[in-house]
Amino acid sequence: MDEKKVIAVIGATGAQGGGVCRAILKDAGGRTRVRALTRNAGSDKARELKMLGAEVVEVDIDDVESLKRAFRGAHGAFCVTFFWEHFSPEKELAEAKNMADAAKHAGVRHVIWSTLEDTRKLVPLYDSRMPTLMEKYKVPHFDAKGEANRFFSERGLPTTFLLTSFYWENLIHFGMGPKRGEDGNLYITLPMGDRKLPGIASEDIGKCAYGIFRKGSEFIGKTVGIAGDHLTGGQMAAALTKALGFEILYNAVSLEVFRGFGFPGADDLGNMFQFKRDFESDFCGARSLGFSRALNPAMQTFETWLAENVGHIPIDIGSRQASGE
Numbered sequence: 001m002d003e004k005k006v007i008a009v010i011g012a013t014g015a016q017g018g019g020v021c022r023a024i025l026k027d028a029g030g031r032t033r034v035r036a037l038t039r040n041a042g043s044d045k046a047r048e049l050k051m052l053g054a055e056v057v058e059v060d061i062d063d064v065e066s067l068k069r070a071f072r073g074a075h076g077a078f079c080v081t082f083f084w085e086h087f088s089p090e091k092e093l094a095e096a097k098n099m100a101d102a103a104k105h106a107g108v109r110h111v112i113w114s115t116l117e118d119t120r121k122l123v124p125l126y127d128s129r130m131p132t133l134m135e136k137y138k139v140p141h142f143d144a145k146g147e148a149n150r151f152f153s154e155r156g157l158p159t160t161f162l163l164t165s166f167y168w169e170n171l172i173h174f175g176m177g178p179k180r181g182e183d184g185n186l187y188i189t190l191p192m193g194d195r196k197l198p199g200i201a202s203e204d205i206g207k208c209a210y211g212i213f214r215k216g217s218e219f220i221g222k223t224v225g226i227a228g229d230h231l232t233g234g235q236m237a238a239a240l241t242k243a244l245g246f247e248i249l250y251n252a253v254s255l256e257v258f259r260g261f262g263f264p265g266a267d268d269l270g271n272m273f274q275f276k277r278d279f280e281s282d283f284c285g286a287r288s289l290g291f292s293r294a295l296n297p298a299m300q301t302f303e304t305w306l307a308e309n310v311g312h313i314p315i316d317i318g319s320r321q322a323s324g325e
């Protein structure tokens with residue numbers, strides 16, 4: 001009889017959920033097995049997880065009945081929402097509520113909810129330091145996740161609230177890699193001034209989450225934050241310079257300039273960086289490096305992540321101005 005406990009993982013073909021699946025699958029002697037949840041069991045990524053030993057089950061997080069089926073018999077559930085698929089905090093709230101309802105219905109014994117701070121607790125809507133967005137939010141993709149915490153706690157679900165950090169993969173996939181400025185130099189651009197940005201290799205989120213599941217009840221009811229490094233833009237540029245072998249400078253643009261870059265979500269991300277900048281000690285303090293490494297001894301630093309990934313970072317050598325000032 002298979003006595004291994006099932007952990008159901010939302011977003012199994014994505015960054016966070018994929019990391020959780022791989023962490024469980026690599027621990028062959030472990031006491032858990034993984035149920036990888038995806039909208040399409042026939043996709044290449046889903047079939048790869050199946051080949052590695054995962055049970056693959058189809059789900060749509062907008063359909064609570066499909067979530068109830070997907071969580072049936074599961075001991076644990078890793079829950080994450082996908083703001084950048086739709087840019088709607090209301091949809092994110094509804095999806096988190098679906099997950100909490102389904103976990104309650106299925107009697108899940110340990111939920112990890114991948115959340116972020118509700119920034120309105122420190123910057124209320126009337127606070128004019130940063131613009132209010134969509135009438136109800138300061139940082140929509142943070143605030144909705146933080147607001148959604150209550151769906152898990154109000155239902156009395158045994159939940160660990162996991163605060164994640166800026167993925168360094170944003171340098172690869174999110175257009176944040178070095179770009180050539182008008183002066184001919186290469187820059188990474190962040191509106192963080194000289195403040196530190198907690199960052200993480202996205203794969204490590206899954207390893208930390210698995211570390212939390214392995215601890216049993218220790219972190220149930222708790223909020224835990226994780227990061228691999230806390231670095232200033234200048235320190236990130238210096239690490240990039242060392243890894244690439246040519247100079248990358250830090251372009252510390254103003255928040256107004258960043259919010260005005262015009263790409264979808266620039267205002268949301270501008271406010272996010274302002275929150276991280278203005279509340280540096282709270283934000284970094286909630287993401288202890290020592291604690292993260294205790295959960296996941298293989299935790300990568302920016303330098304070790306770069307050693308593996310620097311070749312994937314696109315370098316925009318065009319003439320587009322990086323500074324925008």
Ligand SMILES: NC(=O)c1ccc[n+]([C@@H]2O[C@H](COP(=O)([O-])OP(=O)(O)OC[C@H]3O[C@@H](n4cnc5c(N)ncnc54)[C@H](OP(=O)(O)O)[C@@H]3O)[C@@H](O)[C@H]2O)c1
Pocket residue numbers: 011012013014015016017037038039040043046059060061062080081082083084085141164165166167168170
């Ligand atoms: N980028 C950052 O620096 C950062 C940092 C912290 C937190 N976050 C947060 O991370 C979240 C995204 O997580 P991620 O990076 O792991 O996402 P991701 O890599 O973009 O993966 C998204 C996965 O979600 C699945 N999915 C999308 N819509 C779905 C639906 N309706 N039902 C079921 N599955 C669905 C897709 O799988 P299938 O196509 O196989 O269904 C896809 O593989 C966002 O909310 C973001 O705010 C991001």
